[in-house]
Amino acid sequence: MDANTKPETRTADLYRMVMPEHVCPYGIKSKWLLETNGFAVNDHHLTDRAQTEAFMREHEVETTPQTFIDGRRIGGHDDLRAYFGKPVEREGDTSYRPVIAIFAVAALMGLAISWAAFGTVEPIRTAEWVIASAMILLGLQKLRDVEGFSTMFLNYDLLARRWVPYAYIYPFAETGAGLLMLAGALSWLSVPVAFVIGTVGAVSVFKAVYVERRELKCACVGGGSNVPLGFVSLTENLMMIAMAVWMAIRHVI
Structure with missing residues (x-):
């Protein structure tokens, strides 16, 4: 690789709710997490309930946001954190x-x-x-x-x-x-x-x-x-x- 050639930026597809009455905070967190880890984000907005429910049926998921990297579904925000090796708090976990x-x-x-x-x-x-x-x-x-x-x-x-x-x-x-x-x-x-x-x-x-x-x-x-x-x-x-x-x-x- 030429010294002046920059490494190719990886791309991720993010599907998140962005509606007039609600912008999903976990979608915002997922986008920030991807970008800070060097990903270019194809940011797909789900702009109403019907579109969101159709997306969840198509991909057989129960929540959004959902992230896809190299065509593989990573999952929601917690799954994305786990993908990048960051700690994930699960329901029922104890903490000081x-x-x-x-x-x-x-x-x-x-x-x-x-x-x-x-x-x-x-x-x-x-x-x-x-x-x-x-x-x-x-x-x-x-x-x-x-x-x-x-x-x-x-x-x-x-x-x-x-x-x-x-x-x-x-x-x-x-x-x-x-x-x-x-x-x-x-x-x-x-x-x-x-x-x-x-x-x-x-x-x-x-x-x-x-x-x-x-x-x-x-x-x-x-x-x-x-x-x-x-x-x-x-x-x-x-x-x-x-x-x-x-x-x-x-x-x-």
Whole structure:
């Protein structure tokens, strides 16, 4: 091949819904994925429902978009990701990503608050603010769907199983305690609340996971979570206990 000759660009055929009332986001993602992997895309728009349904019948598929490379059907967006060797999340797969994101943001919030308050990172206060921020963010996830959280929580929490309203109170208690600790206000209220819910939670998780060896999803980031119950939820509860004990000590001192 001549040094000045460019390698031939491969071509892919993409069929995706582009309608006045709906442009398929997975079609947009598929087009971007193909182009960033060096493909020229023959972009075929399915512009109405009848055309889309006729395409799916013809190719015996149930969804769009659909990608074809060298005349061979690759499939939808997830199939295309797999074709390029990228990770694909399947329904039911467990993931720690939501919890990692929450704790990472909480850490950054603690650092930001310390910088705003002192112009530097004050280690002890920063640690307090990180934990309080994590409690607030975790509580917020539960508040997004209290009903879904309560259902998942009842799978393992010992107190909620004996008194169902506790499953509905918990998100408000965690968020409220976190806010009070962030503000350094009403320690007489935030400390016992955090200590009680943290202790009950830690005992419940330890019993379900490490004693009974049950494989459950954690309600720590709300209903519908794919986070496995275990170390993460136990850490959340131990963190609240530690914060409550520390705040009590500091209040006495």
